[in-house]
Amino acid sequence: xxxxxxxxxNREPKYELDIDEGELEEAEDEDDTASNPRTExxxxxxxxxxxPVRVHDVIVKGNEKTKDHIIEAEVEAVIREANTLQELxxxxxxxxxxxxxxxxxxxxxxxxxxxxxxxxxxxxxxKSSSVEASLKYKNIFGYGDIWDGxxxxxxxxxxxxxxxxxxxxxxxxPTPFSSRLYLSTxxxxxxxxxxxxxxxxxxxxxxxxxHELVYTVxxxxxxxxxxxxxxxxxxxxxxxLLSALKYTFKYDQRDSYLRPTSGYAFSSTSQVxxxxxxxxxxxxxxxxxxxxxxxxxxxxxxxLNFGVSGGVTFPWGSGYKNRxxxxxxxxxxxxxxxxxxxxxxxxxxxxxxxxxxxxxxxRRRGDVERDFVGGDAAVTAFADLSFDLPVRWxxxxxxxxxxxxxxxxxxxxxENEFRNFSGPKFLExxxxxxxxxxxxxxxxxxMEINYCHIVKKQEHDRAKSGFFLTFSA
Amino acid sequence: MxxxxxxxxxxxxxxxPCFGLPTACPNCLPAYIYLKLAQLPFQLAFNSTFPDSEExxxxxxxxxxxxxxxxxxxxxxxxxxxxxxxxxxxxSLPDYLSLKALIVSWxxxxxxxxxxxxxxxxxxSKIYYSDLPWVIGKxxxxxxxxxxxxxxxxxxxxxxxxEKLIYKRASEAYEALSTRLGEQKFLFEDRPLSLxxxxxxxxxxxxxxxxxxxxxxxxxxxxxxxxRYAERLKSEFLEESSSxxxxxxxxxxxxxxxxGSKPKSKPKAEKSEEEKKFKKRAxxxxxxxxxxxVIYVSVMGGGSSxxxxxEDDD
Numbered sequence: 001x002x003x004x005x006x007x008x009x010n011r012e013p014k015y016e017l018d019i020d021e022g023e024l025e026e027a028e029d030e031d032d033t034a035s036n037p038r039t040e041x042x043x044x045x046x047x048x049x050x051x052p053v054r055v056h057d058v059i060v061k062g063n064e065k066t067k068d069h070i071i072e073a074e075v076e077a078v079i080r081e082a083n084t085l086q087e088l089x090x091x092x093x094x095x096x097x098x099x100x101x102x103x104x105x106x107x108x109x110x111x112x113x114x115x116x117x118x119x120x121x122x123x124x125x126x127k128s129s130s131v132e133a134s135l136k137y138k139n140i141f142g143y144g145d146i147w148d149g150x151x152x153x154x155x156x157x158x159x160x161x162x163x164x165x166x167x168x169x170x171x172x173x174p175t176p177f178s179s180r181l182y183l184s185t186x187x188x189x190x191x192x193x194x195x196x197x198x199x200x201x202x203x204x205x206x207x208x209x210x211h212e213l214v215y216t217v218x219x220x221x222x223x224x225x226x227x228x229x230x231x232x233x234x235x236x237x238x239x240x241l242l243s244a245l246k247y248t249f250k251y252d253q254r255d256s257y258l259r260p261t262s263g264y265a266f267s268s269t270s271q272v273x274x275x276x277x278x279x280x281x282x283x284x285x286x287x288x289x290x291x292x293x294x295x296x297x298x299x300x301x302x303x304l305n306f307g308v309s310g311g312v313t314f315p316w317g318s319g320y321k322n323r324x325x326x327x328x329x330x331x332x333x334x335x336x337x338x339x340x341x342x343x344x345x346x347x348x349x350x351x352x353x354x355x356x357x358x359x360x361x362x363r364r365r366g367d368v369e370r371d372f373v374g375g376d377a378a379v380t381a382f383a384d385l386s387f388d389l390p391v392r393w394x395x396x397x398x399x400x401x402x403x404x405x406x407x408x409x410x411x412x413x414x415e416n417e418f419r420n421f422s423g424p425k426f427l428e429x430x431x432x433x434x435x436x437x438x439x440x441x442x443x444x445x446x447m448e449i450n451y452c453h454i455v456k457k458q459e460h461d462r463a464k465s466g467f468f469l470t471f472s473a
Numbered sequence: 474m475x476x477x478x479x480x481x482x483x484x485x486x487x488x489x490p491c492f493g494l495p496t497a498c499p500n501c502l503p504a505y506i507y508l509k510l511a512q513l514p515f516q517l518a519f520n521s522t523f524p525d526s527e528e529x530x531x532x533x534x535x536x537x538x539x540x541x542x543x544x545x546x547x548x549x550x551x552x553x554x555x556x557x558x559x560x561x562x563x564x565s566l567p568d569y570l571s572l573k574a575l576i577v578s579w580x581x582x583x584x585x586x587x588x589x590x591x592x593x594x595x596x597x598s599k600i601y602y603s604d605l606p607w608v609i610g611k612x613x614x615x616x617x618x619x620x621x622x623x624x625x626x627x628x629x630x631x632x633x634x635x636e637k638l639i640y641k642r643a644s645e646a647y648e649a650l651s652t653r654l655g656e657q658k659f660l661f662e663d664r665p666l667s668l669x670x671x672x673x674x675x676x677x678x679x680x681x682x683x684x685x686x687x688x689x690x691x692x693x694x695x696x697x698x699x700x701r702y703a704e705r706l707k708s709e710f711l712e713e714s715s716s717x718x719x720x721x722x723x724x725x726x727x728x729x730x731x732x733g734s735k736p737k738s739k740p741k742a743e744k745s746e747e748e749k750k751f752k753k754r755a756x757x758x759x760x761x762x763x764x765x766x767v768i769y770v771s772v773m774g775g776g777s778s779x780x781x782x783x784e785d786d787d
Contacts, residue, residue: 219609227528227540234486234531234538238522239613241606277754278606365536 042085050084066104070144073169074098102168103146104139130154144168157187178204191355193229193363193371194237196328197221212248217241217276222327230361230371236327241281244273250343257341258446258472259386259400259439260294261303267343273329274317283320284329286313288345301400302387307339309346312377315414325414330374333357333408333431334462338448339382341472346378349408350470351433351452356462358410370460375410377421382406386439398441404450407432431463432456446472483508483515487530488600490519492682495711497600499584499678501530504547506677507670508532509710511557524601524613532556548667559666569661569668572653575646576671582625583643584675586636587689589621596682607755644692651696658705669706676703 045051063071075095082088100108134150146166153159162182170177179201186196200218207213222237229237247270254263267290274283288311295304311331315323331345334352342348349357355372363371386402388395409430413421437450448470454463485504491497495517496505508515520529527542532551539550552558563569588597594614601617602610627635650672654660660668676699683690694700 227538227543231533234533235518235520237526238520239605239609240522241609276606277758278751280604280606362536364538 046085050086052083053085053088065142066139066144067142070102070142070169071099074102102144104144130158157190158184160184175207176204178207180204188355189224189226191332191372192327192374193226193233194222194224194327197223198242200242210249210251212246212250214246214248215244215275216246217243220282220328228364228367230363230373232324232361232373233327233371235324240326241276241278242273243276243281244271244284245275246271252343254292254294258441259398260292260305260340261301261386262294262296264294265292265343266290269345279317282326282329283317284313284315284326286329287311290343290345292340292343297385300387302385305340305384305386306382308379308381309339310377310379311345312413314376321414321416321418323414325376327374330376331358331378331410332372332374333378333380333410336468336470338446338470338472339380339406340384341446346380346408346410349380349431349433350382350404350406350435350450351454351463351465351468352408352431352457353462357408357431357458359412360460372462376413376417378408378410380406380408389438400439401436402439402448403434403436405432405434429458430456431458431461433463448472482534483513484518484533485515485530486518486520486533488519488524489521489604491600491603492596494677494681496530497596497678497682498529499588499674500541502674502678503667503671504530504532504541506674506711507548507551507559507667508557510665510670510706511559512710513557521604524605525617548670552667559664559670563661563666569666572650572660572668573671575649576668576675579642579646580672580675583639583646583689584678585621586625586639587679587683587687589618590625590627591636591689592684592687594618595684600682640688640692643689647693647696647699651699654698654702656698658702665706665710673703673706676700677707 042051075098082091096108099105130152131154132150132152134148137147139145140147144167148164148166150162150164151160152162160182161184162180164178164180167177181201182198184198184200186198188194188196198218198220200216200220202214202216202218205213205215218241219239220242221239224233224237248267249269250265250267252263252265252267254260254265267288269286269288271284271286273285274281288309290307290309292305292307297303313325313329313331314320315325317323331347332355333347333349334356335348335354337348339348339350355374358372358375358378360370360372363369382404383406384402384404386400388400394400407430409426411417411421411426432455433452434455435450435452437448440447440449448468450468450470451466452468453465457463485508487496487501487505488498489496494502496502496519505517515532520526523529528540530541530547532539532547534556537554539547539554539556541547544550544553552560560569588594597617598610598614602614605613625635625639650660657663659665660672676693679687679690679693680700680703
């Protein structure tokens with residue numbers, strides 16, 4: 001491990017960064033072996049008290065493609081703030097992480113460190129139950145830019161083709177900037193008798209640990225090739241312009257995403273549509289909130305997870321009380337995902353099929369199925385007790401058991417239905433289910449094999465007691 | 474239908490009203506007039522965000538729906554399903570079939586040409602795309618114009634010949650229909666038929682929507698008995714719920730007749746106010762974008778200009 005030379009108070013060290021074929025190294029002192037007496041003395045000093053040091057210069061050399069200011073922006077700020085050797089070591093570690101996170105270098109090494117933490121590069125978080133193929137081109141223009149083309153096919157009959165661009169530094173923006181041009185189709189014919197097609201551009205304006213701000217403009221079309229849609233879906237068919245800003249605040253302090261045993265998480269997503277000079281664009285407001293809590297119980301690695309999610313959507317603009325909300329913005333409950341993992345508003349409910357509960361209407365004569373048209377307000381809640389299984393082989397692989405209970409409901413508020421809304425009636429029509437199962441954490445997602453028993457459902461709900469397989473990512 | 478539905482449950486969904494017509498879409502108007510001729514009470518609902526839908530107009534009653542792209546059209550489907558049938562026992566008569574062919578082929582082709590090519594789509598924009606956001610409306614308009622020209626077989630080489638042929642056929646059709654009608658009340662026998670619905674729709678659209686400079690409109694107005702026929706049926710069947718009598722058809726000003734046109738009603742004045750407001754907002758948005766670009770260029774270009782000054786001082 002290399003150390004910077006021990007500095008008398010009046011001398012200042014030079015700090016060099018070498019970029020060679022994508023490698024980042026610090027300048028090494030020639031006498032840097034651990035057995036060097038001066039090195040041992042330095043270590044003793046570092047252990048006893050902070051060792052003052054001041055960074056004089058940061059020199060970047062060897063980079064042929066990547067612009068200097070891209071590298072300096074990730075490194076200089078943290079390095080220059082270090083006032084002691086201990087802080088310098090810490091700053092080197094942070095700089096290392098920052099440069100690796102750009103994902104444009106083959107390898108990043110800082111020889112001063114005692115084994116730099118290996119951070120993963122940019123990861124693609126795949127949607128649950130989908131297959132994705134993507135191509136990435138990195139650093140084409142030397143700005144740390146990452147371009148990717150992708151095709152995603154979801155098992156929920158959705159498909160998307162997209163072209164994305166990621167910039168770690170974009171002018172004065174404090175966080176990375178990303179954009180995505182996409183063409184997507186979503187087939188809801190089986191559940192709601194419509195297909196949704198979108199051609200849009202999504203801009204990630206702000207992306208940090210807790211905050212995310214995304215602007216999306218899209219041409220959206222709802223069609224019904226089956227010609228079986230119910231009345232309210234028929235009225236929604238056609239073209240619309242979506243111009244919306246979405247802000248997400250996410251604070252997840254749980255110890256694990258796939259099997260949380262302690263901590264809590266809170267998420268709030270606010271979306272405003274109609275941000276365009278054209279008053280004919282889709283005007284709506286949507287708010288979702290998620291709260292999760294995990295409490296360890298101290299035996300068999302058991303933990304109690306509970307959570308609540310809620311959301312509301314409403315159109316705005318002239319005549320908003322009489323106008324129906326847009327179907328894709330509404331809340332649909334049910335599906336094959338677990339509410340323990342997801343922080344994406346009220347949606348998952350064990351035992352109920354995809355879009356299997358809530359307001360529904362009869363389809364065109366000749367089809368006995370009904371269309372689930374979604375609700376403008378929705379609430380879900382769950383409690384889940386997870387525990388290790390007594391078989392060691394299963395324990396070692398993270399396979400554990402759980403028992404759970406969940407409840408949820410959704411209601412229509414628009415077209416003056418909010419006048420007929422009543423809390424007691426909403427509570428009275430809550431759907432509930434209980435069950436137990438086994439959870440298999442598989443790499444990046446969580447698979448559950450559950451037996452669910454439907455305790456309470458309403459007429460026409462698509463739910464039945466039995467065994468279910470759920471996936472969550 | 475089995476006759477077990479409440480008759481107040483009938484709804485015809487069409488494209489929106491415009492130019493003084495209950496629905497300005499030439500594909501939807503025949504269905505509206507047909508139901509009026511049949512004196513079937515129904516409600517009207519509108520869909521103004523789906524200009525390229527082949528299903529409009531559609532008729533619904535409870536869970537029963539008759540789409541326009543099934544069984545030859547919504548009128549044919551209603552007749553087949555027994556909801557209403559003005560043409561009973563007439564469908565196989567040669568005279569009837571030849572008149573119907575004349576109206577739904579030559580006249581329909583002429584009207585399509587006039588809407589999308591002859592008048593350069595000015596009224597089409599207002600009928601189909603005025604309720605859609607500007608970008609979407611423009612793209613769909615150009616797409617539909619291209620498809621229509623393909624359907625009519627128009628190319629740069631044959632445009633003039635095709636136009637002459639289309640207008641010639643329209644003239645011959647008007648002549649034949651005028652001769653057939655004489656001074657009768659209806660086109661065939663002494664009762665309203667689907668022929669009357671189709672032809673009245675064609676006439677009302679041509680006279681009220683197309684501009685005064687339209688060649689097709691001029692050719693139609695040469696036949697005064699046809700104009701009287703349209704006025705008669707319009708006042709008897711289409712405006713029976715209206716308290717004030719409608720002015721004569723040929724004196725209706727068209728919104729796109731050129732310099733002499735005046736806005737004829739308050740809704741039009743409100744529409745132009747809305748358009749002005751939208752244009753003002755769009756101009757403000759574009760100005761803000763332009764200003765942002767100018768500021769950015771000034772700020773980013775400020776460093777290099779300073780360097781130049783420094784060198785000059787040296």
